[in-house]
Amino acid sequence: MKKWIVFIFVSLSVSYTLAQKNTIVTIDQKPISIEEFEYYYNKNNTNDLQQKMPVEEYMQLFVNFKLKVHQAYMLQMDTAQTFKQELEGYRNQLIKPYLTDNEKIDDLVKEAYQHLLEDVDVSHILIRLNANPTPADTIAAYTKAMTAYKRVTNGESFEKIAVEFSEDPTVQENKGRLGFITGMMVVYPFEKTAYTTPVGQVSAPIRTRFGYHIIKVHDKRKTQGERLVAHILKRIPEDASEKQKAAIERSIKSIYEDLAKGADFQRLAQANSDDQSSANKGGEISWVGTGKTTPEFENAVFNLQNIGDISQPVKTEFGWHIIKLLDKRDIMTLQEAYPLIEPRVKTDERANIIANSFIEKLKKTYNFKSYPTNLHALQTLLAQPNDNILEQTKTYNLPIYTFADQVITQSDLIVFLHQQNYTKNPIDLSLLDILANQVANNTIIKYENSMLEKKYPEFGLLMNEYKEGILLFNISNEMVWSKASKDIEGLTDFFEKNKKSYAWDKPRFKGAIIYCDSKQSFKTAKKIAKATPEKELSTKLKQTLNSNEKNAVKIETGLFAEQTNPVVDKLVFKKGKLEKNNDYPYIFTSGNIQKHYPDSYQDIRGIVINDYQNYLDKQWIEELRSKYPIVIDTSVLNSLKSNNE
Structure with missing residues (x-):
């Protein structure tokens, strides 16, 4: 077959931007845009003009690549289940930055950083709820929390009400006092409330995954940063007698006296500390910051001013400590802390805030509308378990939500409820609203996912690159790589014909x-x-x-x-x-x-296979160029060339 490459010479004034859809080359009547060519060209060339491949030379490589991919499409390799699964796996990774609210993430990271700059001294009253409370459990817990809150705001002692009401297991010891907390240290709703409640004030009950909290803010201070310390610990056993406790106290004071006389802290820690995990390191422990240890230990650490200072013996719930200050560091800058905070923000309670914010923006973008009357018309149907509910979907076709060109009907919701086995039990109005909203949210996200290639051209190009990259690999493996390694007769013949090349x-x-x-x-x-x-x-x-x-x-x-x-x-x-x-x-x-010469290709198998693969690839390209018409618009190509000179 005659080789068919047609160059079109057109006297056009070509200007292009990323948004334009000019065709630069057509392969087998399939147009390829200048945007796609430029995407690959820029990605495969550096900005160093001395290393950048000429546009017309790259065009030939691009055509070879597209010819192979085109044949893969003709062989329907894109319909194979393994291909679809692999591409879907890549897509699920690539869509993540597009199906989230990056502005909200940025706001929450910056908010978390601001919280890290300040410590808040708090007490709380906790009314517990289990992981999956019933509505009755929730109401009972909230009622109890409101009762406690009203008594506190009416002037009763917070400590007294905490001991009476709080279900925090430490309340008998601390009367609700948690001490200083800092950002990213407690669950987000608690943190947010603590930082927004003025000093001396008490918050109304707030809900976390643990239950309802009432928070009192005692003080706020600028963050103290972190301290690296070493310590010598003398433990006090839980069942220690008064005589034993006195002996332990004398022991720690004796060690302190030795230190005061100039004894080496590291050697004394190794010889005397009951903290075996740090003793062999001279007593050194990890960095200490707000809320990372007991209040007594923390206060003693931050009272040490100069590196090398040693505290007097300090008693905590663990025993007696002598602490040495080894180093100090201030809070990181926002730029330094950002990559550490961001993953936390995306995975803790803030993740729900980000997801809800993203959905609300989608609803606004796509003119989302709800029809509560049509939704609530289903209440009678769903009030009783109904295994045959799908038979009634034909009579329930009114819209409950619309957005863009999409309609979610009553029957869509019924099908969802049946598939998820919700129709096996009665569904009250509040649960119906929750489940319908879940369907709406899932549907609008699925719709947004389907629109990504159109909405974000750069994403479309990237997905196409992954898609065609997989197809190129698969067809190249079939036509060249795997074929070459298994073709013993072909390898032998190729070696014999080119034996002089392997002298x-x-x-x-x-x-x-x-x-x-x-x-x-x-x-x-x-x-x-x-x-x-x-x-x-x-x-x-x-x-x-x-x-x-x-x-x-x-x-x-x-x-x-x-x-x-x-x-x-x-x-x-x-x-x-x-x-x-x-x-x-x-x-x-x-x-x-x-x-x-080698006796056979087996003596230099790797080299011969590589050369044979190159030979097969060259033959394959020649065959493809003869088989499929190629039309290159040289005016567009020359315009692109002038922009890259």
Whole structure:
């Protein structure tokens, strides 16, 4: 077939931007836009003009690439289930930045950072709720929390009400006082309320995953940063007698006196500390910040002003401590902290805020409308369990939500409820609203997902790159790579026809080096070598002379050039010196010298396969160029060329 490449010479004044859809090349009547060509060209070329490939030269590579992909489409490789699954996997990763509210993420990261700059001293009252509370449980907990809140706001002591009402297991010891907290330390609703409640004030009950909290703010201060410290700990056992407690106190004071006289802190920690995890490091523990340890220990740490300062003995719930300040550091800058905060924001309670914000923006963009009357018309139908509910969907076709060109009908909701087994139980009005909203949210996100390629051209180009990259790999593997490695007849023929290309610069020895541990094994191995084909020699020698208890011979096989193996150099090429091998002092070789060429392609299999693959690829491209018409618009190409000069 005649090779068909048509260059169109058109005297047009071509201007283009990313938004324009000019065709730069057509392959088998399929137009390819200048945007797509430029995307690949820029991605595969550096900004260094000396390294940048000329546009017309790159066009030929681009055409070759597109021809291969086009054939993959013609062979319907894009319909294979494995291809679809692989592409879907890539897409699910790529869509993440597009199906979220990045502005809200940025706001929440900055808010979290501002919280990290300040510590808040708080107390709380907790009314617990389990992970899946019933409406009755929720109402009861809220009522109890409101009762406690009203008594506090009417003037009763917060500590008193905390002891009476709070279900925090530590309340008897701390009377609700948690001490200073900082950003990212507690669940987000608690954190948000603590930072927005003025000093001296008490918040109304707020809901977290633990239940309802009433929060009192005692104080706020600028963050103290973090301190690196070492400590010496003398533990007080829970069942210690007063006499034992006094002895432990005397012991820690004695250690402090030694330190005051100039004793080495590190050595004393190693010898005396009951904290085994830090004792062998001279007492050093991890960085201490707000809320990371007990209040007594934290206060003692931040009272140390200068690096090297040592505290007097400090008592905590764990025992007696002596603390040494090793280093200080201030809070990170926003730029430094951002990559550490962002993942937390995306995965804690803030994730729901981000998701809801994104959905609300979509609803606004797509003119989302709800029809509560049509939704609530389903209440009677759903008030009782109904296994045959799908039979009634035909009579329920009114819209409950609309957006863009989409309509969610009553029957759509009924089908969803049936599929999720909700119709096996009565559905009240509040649950119906929740489930319908869930359907609406899922549907609008699915719609947005389907619109990404149109809405974001750069995403469309990236997805197309992944798609065609997978197709290129699959068809290249079928037509070239896998074919070349398995085509023994083709490899042999290619090698013989191109044998001169593989001529040796120096002779090679192909065979085996046999190391023997004794004269007897040497003689036996020699006899075996004379009577055994080269391919079977190594196996035969090992089977005959080696056992589980002893290896009488050691065999090394390969293709050896001069100066790559001292044994071959000496015994085959008669050059160099051979050092004595005490373990295997008797050595001989078995094989032949290849003076000019390899005996077969197997001797240089990797090199020949690579060359054969290149040969097959070149033939394939020629075939594709003959088979499929190629039309290049040179005016557009020249315009692109001038923009890249």
